[in-house]
Amino acid sequence: MLEIVFFYIFSGSIILNYGVGLKQVLTLKKNPKCFFKDFLKTLFIAFFTASLTYVLNELIFVRLGIIELYPFFMTVFFVAVSFGVHSLVKTKGFDLTENYIVPFMIVLMSLTEGFSFVSTVLICVSGVISFYIFILLAFALRNRLKIYRKDEGERPFFMLLISMAVIFIAVYGFNASWFTLGLNS
Incomplete structure (x- = not known):
């Protein structure tokens, strides 16, 4: 179980494998302390949608032989749960754009x-944790790049993007090259 958690937090995260949420992570302007409410909201939406869809899939779709329908019902459950959480939390406006694409893709991946x-629940929770770890990493890199910026001609977003790319390659490359040494024989 711990292998699943560590794999989907670091090596198999949705940002590393699919690039989902990378633009959102790199362009955030809020303080990292403001993300606790967003973390809980995303975690609840992803956990509840994945759990409900998995149970429906196992109890109904597998028995009827119509497994191909689960993405449609997952989308319906996701919109319903997101709207319910939105009405409870009272965020500014309910739209299924950037704020909801990351939890949607985490649920689909899980x-x-x-x-x-x-394992579905662990993958879901690990995916949400991974996304917010990369948000903290992006804030740390952004603050580090502000220290070293000497003139206004440099582009901090470009340097942040290059820095994140190097970190992604290092983490993903380590997974691909070092952990599979015994499989080549």
């Missing part, structure tokens, strides 16, 4: 890559 209910 449902397609999970092999049991526990």
Whole structure:
């Protein structure tokens, strides 16, 4: 179980593998302390949608032989849960754009890559944690780049993008090259 958590937090995260949420992470202007409410909201939406869809898939769709319908119902559940959380939390406006694409893709990834209910939930929670770890990493890099910026001609966003790319290659490259040494024989 711990292997699943560590893999989907670091090596198999949705940002590293698919690039989902990278623009959102790099262009955030808020303080990192403001993200606790967003973290809880994203975690609840992803966890509840993944759990509900997995249970529906196992109890109904597998028995009827219509597994291909689960993405449609996952989308319906996701919109319903997101709207319910939006009405409880009272955010500024409900639109299913950038704020909801990351939890949607995390739920989709957890449902397609999970092999049991526990693994699906662990992948879902690990994906949300991974996204917010990369937000903290981007804030740390942004602050570090502000220290070293000498003139206004430099582009901090470009340097932040290059720095994140190097970190992604290092983390993902380590997974691809060092962990699979025994599989080549």
